[in-house]
Amino acid sequence: MKRIRFFNDLLTEKFGSVLHRIPFDLGLSCPNRVNGPGPCAFCAADGARARHLVSGMELRAQAEAGKAYVRERYRSEGPYLAYFQAFTNTFAPVEVLRRLYSEALAAADFRALVIATRPDCLSEECLDYLCELKERYELWLEIGVQTANDRTLAAINRGHDFTCVEDAVRRAHSRGIHCAAHLILGLPGETESDFLATADRIAALPFEAVKMHHLLILRGTPMAKMLHENRVHPLNEYEYAAALAGFLRRLPDSMCVMRLSADAPEEQVLAPRWWLKKGQFREMFLDFFNRQEDGPAPFRFACRTDDGSYTFYHPVFRQHFHSMAGAAMESDKKYLEPCRIRERLQQGGSLKILEIGFGMGFNAAALHRAVRETGNGSVQLVSLESDPAVLRAAALLPEHPDPAMIAALQDQNLYADAGFQLKLIYGDARTGLPDGIRFDAVFLDGFSPDANPELWTAEFIGELKKRLKPDGLLATYSTAYPVCGALLQHGFQLYNSAPFGRKRGGLLAALTPQSHLAPLSEKDRLITTKSTAGTPYSDPGLDSTREQILIRHVQAVSERRKQGIPKWFRR
Numbered sequence: 001m002k003r004i005r006f007f008n009d010l011l012t013e014k015f016g017s018v019l020h021r022i023p024f025d026l027g028l029s030c031p032n033r034v035n036g037p038g039p040c041a042f043c044a045a046d047g048a049r050a051r052h053l054v055s056g057m058e059l060r061a062q063a064e065a066g067k068a069y070v071r072e073r074y075r076s077e078g079p080y081l082a083y084f085q086a087f088t089n090t091f092a093p094v095e096v097l098r099r100l101y102s103e104a105l106a107a108a109d110f111r112a113l114v115i116a117t118r119p120d121c122l123s124e125e126c127l128d129y130l131c132e133l134k135e136r137y138e139l140w141l142e143i144g145v146q147t148a149n150d151r152t153l154a155a156i157n158r159g160h161d162f163t164c165v166e167d168a169v170r171r172a173h174s175r176g177i178h179c180a181a182h183l184i185l186g187l188p189g190e191t192e193s194d195f196l197a198t199a200d201r202i203a204a205l206p207f208e209a210v211k212m213h214h215l216l217i218l219r220g221t222p223m224a225k226m227l228h229e230n231r232v233h234p235l236n237e238y239e240y241a242a243a244l245a246g247f248l249r250r251l252p253d254s255m256c257v258m259r260l261s262a263d264a265p266e267e268q269v270l271a272p273r274w275w276l277k278k279g280q281f282r283e284m285f286l287d288f289f290n291r292q293e294d295g296p297a298p299f300r301f302a303c304r305t306d307d308g309s310y311t312f313y314h315p316v317f318r319q320h321f322h323s324m325a326g327a328a329m330e331s332d333k334k335y336l337e338p339c340r341i342r343e344r345l346q347q348g349g350s351l352k353i354l355e356i357g358f359g360m361g362f363n364a365a366a367l368h369r370a371v372r373e374t375g376n377g378s379v380q381l382v383s384l385e386s387d388p389a390v391l392r393a394a395a396l397l398p399e400h401p402d403p404a405m406i407a408a409l410q411d412q413n414l415y416a417d418a419g420f421q422l423k424l425i426y427g428d429a430r431t432g433l434p435d436g437i438r439f440d441a442v443f444l445d446g447f448s449p450d451a452n453p454e455l456w457t458a459e460f461i462g463e464l465k466k467r468l469k470p471d472g473l474l475a476t477y478s479t480a481y482p483v484c485g486a487l488l489q490h491g492f493q494l495y496n497s498a499p500f501g502r503k504r505g506g507l508l509a510a511l512t513p514q515s516h517l518a519p520l521s522e523k524d525r526l527i528t529t530k531s532t533a534g535t536p537y538s539d540p541g542l543d544s545t546r547e548q549i550l551i552r553h554v555q556a557v558s559e560r561r562k563q564g565i566p567k568w569f570r571r
Contacts, residue, residue: 119145
């Protein structure tokens with residue numbers, strides 16, 4: 001598959017207008033639940049019933065609820081697609097199916113229907129009835145395949161093997177019934193080779209569409225127990241995007257795609273917890289897929305954030321460089337505003353700023369913009385960055401707030417403009433901190449403490465303190481209790497900056513009182529100082545690996561627990 005053709009587009013072309021989906025729950029079950037050893041490991045108790053439907057709801061009422069939603073959301077009165085989604089929608093005698101489908105399909109102007117089912121629930125009598133339906137509607141069978149690996153199918157309690165899938169789709173296709181394969185990437189024990197093997201076997205069968213899901217682990221499912229026992233490791237959005245692209249590229253161009261990813265009510269999802277919203281994932285994935293290449297390692301995925309600016313995902317740290325609430329706005333909200341940069345420039349200040357983590361250069365761009373906009377004062381910025389590849393990645397962002405600065409830094413590690421000067425230093429920040437300079441502000445902007453603890457230890461923060469002026473400020477987005485503990489250990493007074501992109505704000509640390517921000521709450525101060533939650537990370541020689549620092553932290557917490565310090569402070 002070199003390009004993705006979506007199922008909705010196929011129907012729109014055929015019928016001349018969008019067919020809005022109305023989901024149904026026929027009140028059926030599945031053979032695993034009725035006759036077998038229980039549900040599939042991933043299956044929720046409601047059998048993937050649409051969120052607005054409740055058990056026992058009459059079919060006409062379900063149709064009216066669906067039409068009302070379409071009317072409100074899309075301002076449309078039809079026509080519609082009927083989606084028989086919950087559980088197994090051919091798991092009943094044909095006379096029961098005939099009654100249920102007739103009642104549902106009489107409730108609205110349906111032009112097409114999609115029937116979700118299992119490969120072991122397609123008897124010849126059932127296929128006869130489906131052939132009757134396809135004479136009146138565009139009919140698609142969505143056959144639950146999940147994987148072609150029989151070992152995995154057994155492990156997740158599917159109750160059938162892949163031979164059953166092959167038989168079902170060939171029998172349905174021979175009768176002219178359109179078939180789609182429902183597939184899950186990330187099932188327990190499966191790797192990229194398993195995904196690609198499944199793709200190859202699906203491509204060899206008469207399927208005309210695929211419906212792709214990443215594995216969602218929902219509360220109350222057998223898979224939840226597997227997660228607790230560390231027997232399954234669900235894919236994050238970037239791992240899934242790479243796997244999905246490889247999968248789809250093995251399929252023929254004649255196939256269409258019904259869906260790219262799964263979703264479920266947030267309160268039901270145990271894992272994975274994706275950073276991206278559904279629309280953001282779709283946009284990111286399509287951009288990646290359409291490039292038909294893997295991009296400059298290690299940065300493959302440019303993601304648009306809520307303020308329209310773009311950021312990258314770092315596969316090593318498994319985090320974005322910026323908040324998804326707004327990559328560009330984050331610099332102002334977390335760093336410039338708490339440190340009152342614009343106010344000090346307007347007063348003619350000549351500011352020296354140290355940045356830990358140049359990243360995509362957004363903080364530098366925000367400082368450069370502040371100098372230009374105020375037309376007064378100056379900024380001398382020293383920025384440390386461990387990975388030279390990030391500068392090349394920044395140049396590849398679809399939009400960058402300061403492309404001229406990034407272009408200039410490609411040739412040399414210095415950039416100067418009227419009132420603004422930047423020196424970029426590559427290497428480990430722990431050994432690369434400049435001496436002989438006292439800074440007005442430090443922007444501490446590494447990856448999160450649990451992923452990049454080297455930049456959040458008590459010893460490193462002590463080195464940063466040595467380079468601050470007596471009235472200098474240290475700003476960071478992180479409010480992690482070990483970070484608060486390290487800052488308090490060095491005599492900093494802590495203040496909260498305004499929340500941005502999450503409920504908690506960032507931190508401002510100062511050696512002198514600050515009146516423009518609220519101090520750290522008493523609750524957070526007590527948690528930091530009266531429980532092991534505030535135990536700082538430690539790196540005595542400023543040369544430990546991430547793993548060594550994390551192990552040392554676990555040991556320190558354990559020792560404090562032995563001394564009677566509680567795990568968590570409660571009044």
